[in-house]
Amino acid sequence: MIHQMAPWVPQFTQSLKNHSQSFTPFFFATVDPLTNKPKCRTVIFRDFLFHDKRSNVLTFTTDLRGDKVKEILAANSDTAPFEACFYFPGTWEQYRFSGRCFVVSHQNLPPISAKYNQLDSGFIEYPILSPSIYGGAQILYEHDQEYEESNKRNAESNTDSEPEASSSGDTSGHHEPQHPVLSRSSTRSSGVAGVNSHVLGPQDYAPPLNKEWELELRRQWRDLSRSTKAQFRKPDPGTPVTSETSKQLDKIQRGVDGAKEDAGFDNFGIICLCIEEVDFLNLKDGRGGERMKFHRNIHSETGSETWNEAEVCP
Secondary structure (H helix, E strand, C coil), rough: CCCHHHHHHHHHHHHHHHCCCCCCCEEEEEEEECCCEEEEEEECCCCEEHCCCCCCEEEEEECCCCCCHHHHHHCCCCCCCEEEEECCCCCCCEEEEEEEEEECCCCCCCCCCCCCCCCCCCCCCCCCCCCHHCCCCCHHHHHHHHHHHHHHHHHHHHHHHHHCCCHCCCCCCCCCCCCCCCHHHHHHCCEEEEEECCCHHHCCCCCCCCCHHHHHHHHHCCCCCCHHHHHHHCCCCCCCHHHHHHHHHHHHHHHCCCCCHHHHHHHHEEEEEEEEEEEEEEECCCCCEEEEEEEEECCCCCEEEEEEEECCCC
């Protein structure tokens, strides 16, 4: 069987639901290839990849100009090692995730193997299934349709009020990327040939299409607030503050920089966390604490994915 929800996912999902905040921050650590030292920062959990818990892949959004992206891309393979730590203070639960991560952007789509669990050099060694196989692409299509309709309404509004606005308003030279539309006929509903009607095996595997990666980028971009999108229009992270950059930051902060809301999309990316190991700690358990460890295994002959679970002392 492939595309099976890992045993830690239901508990983690419940922890997210019990979390009182509207967003879930966590700590994400990579390794600086120049110094070989760990680098840790706080990021915001966004969703499971393709809005699908069965992918077992966690995601967060990032500015492509940041150090963490440079550290991931500087790895000697298509993925880089990471460790992430979630803590939920309301329930006293901690999750430590480790594995390999990769970056998805409009300019750089990930090279996923065309065969299930194929360990060829130059491909990400993680069986990420195309949403069109199990019907999950429908949500991507719906989001894309909403985006196209919104663009059409905005274009009609601009045409009525500002006939010449198409040549002004965005002084950055940004060109809105064209995203392919996923046809309804390319998705399988659960009642036709989806995951509920038969068990998926390695013979059913197919990697995500390029247009599905593009639509996932657009879906997560649209889920961001207007103020968060504005962060991607700021000067390069880490550059010195000058009078010019200070004015630019002030204009962006006040929303008067003259740029369209999507102007920062070229700097937008998604970091995908392919989970290999999970260390779960629950300090509220009645016995003085509960700790579970999960480890992902791949069968050497069939390529099937399984998870080992073990309870250890907290």
